[in-house]
Amino acid sequence: MHDEDRPTGTHSPVAAGAAAVAAPTGATAVTGIAAATGRAAATGRAAAIGAADLHGVPAAEATTSDFALLADMFAQGPVAILTGAGVSTDSGIPDYRGAGTPPRTPMRIDQFVSDEAYRRRFWAGARVGATRMHQVEPNAGHRALAELEHAGRLSGVITQNVDGLHARAGTANLAELHGNGAVIRCIEHDHRFTRAEVLGWFDMANPGFADRNADAVITPDGDADVQETAGVRVPVCPACAGMLRPNVVYFGEHVPPAVFGHAERIVTAASALIIAGSSLAVNTGVRLVHRAEQRGLPIAVINRGPTTIDRRASVRVRIDAGTSEVFTALVTQLGETIRLG
Numbered sequence: 001m002h003d004e005d006r007p008t009g010t011h012s013p014v015a016a017g018a019a020a021v022a023a024p025t026g027a028t029a030v031t032g033i034a035a036a037t038g039r040a041a042a043t044g045r046a047a048a049i050g051a052a053d054l055h056g057v058p059a060a061e062a063t064t065s066d067f068a069l070l071a072d073m074f075a076q077g078p079v080a081i082l083t084g085a086g087v088s089t090d091s092g093i094p095d096y097r098g099a100g101t102p103p104r105t106p107m108r109i110d111q112f113v114s115d116e117a118y119r120r121r122f123w124a125g126a127r128v129g130a131t132r133m134h135q136v137e138p139n140a141g142h143r144a145l146a147e148l149e150h151a152g153r154l155s156g157v158i159t160q161n162v163d164g165l166h167a168r169a170g171t172a173n174l175a176e177l178h179g180n181g182a183v184i185r186c187i188e189h190d191h192r193f194t195r196a197e198v199l200g201w202f203d204m205a206n207p208g209f210a211d212r213n214a215d216a217v218i219t220p221d222g223d224a225d226v227q228e229t230a231g232v233r234v235p236v237c238p239a240c241a242g243m244l245r246p247n248v249v250y251f252g253e254h255v256p257p258a259v260f261g262h263a264e265r266i267v268t269a270a271s272a273l274i275i276a277g278s279s280l281a282v283n284t285g286v287r288l289v290h291r292a293e294q295r296g297l298p299i300a301v302i303n304r305g306p307t308t309i310d311r312r313a314s315v316r317v318r319i320d321a322g323t324s325e326v327f328t329a330l331v332t333q334l335g336e337t338i339r340l341g
């Protein structure tokens, strides 16, 4: 089994995987504002106090000290950022690993490749869902990270998302661990196309289909649940007539070594690592945390809800809040530091 990697985010039929990685029961001990000062992090105070008492901690007070520690991490040099689905929720893309989300069956690439009916359902759903998903835009968090990079504060951004929003926001040094759903490639020769191009071919091959099915139920991953797919003609590679697939690392597949190498270089060039909007349920993310730890880098975690690394000694800052608000505040804070310094 090689199930270590599961993409998150839109257009990822896999985004699911949620069933296996749902937040553990009783994990509420680290929700709320997990006031993590220094190494005590979530292990000490939050765990010891428990969820009920945390509700009594004034949010502003706890946030201020954590936020100061977070800003301090930039004093030693550029910081590496690792993001997950939580950074895209403010763009309207649901986080499958968040509390209360229904379990979904992850798409298996072997099923996609071997079953034409499955591919018909996939492309029909992608086409109908695209009508809604084209409205998705980068949010304040994506833009803040692009700004921080532009100001020389980041070594780069590593993301588990396949929604392409970091690139659209202007992040230049970007490692997309699970690929990008906007890129479609043929399996045999790696001819590449945009999703928009391929959906255009879908429309030519299936005139009127998108309109006839416009009222199909949109699934949380941004595709649609189209019922009538028997007559659907699946688009093929115009260069070689081969099978087309999204350039996404599906459940059961590995992150390409070159992409992981790029992510490692971003960590290696940094003086600290910030995990944002990820519960780190995916193995690749944890491997990058290990790389950072081997280099002695301090780690900050900004995430709503518990993560798999909350109790590690390397986690110096733990902020239980939305990533957009934290990164936006960070841009302001670091901007003031520059002006005053």
Ligand SMILES: [Zn+2]
Pocket (backbone or CB within 6 Å): 186, 187, 188, 189, 190, 191, 237, 238, 239, 240, 241, 242
């Ligand atoms: Zn081809």
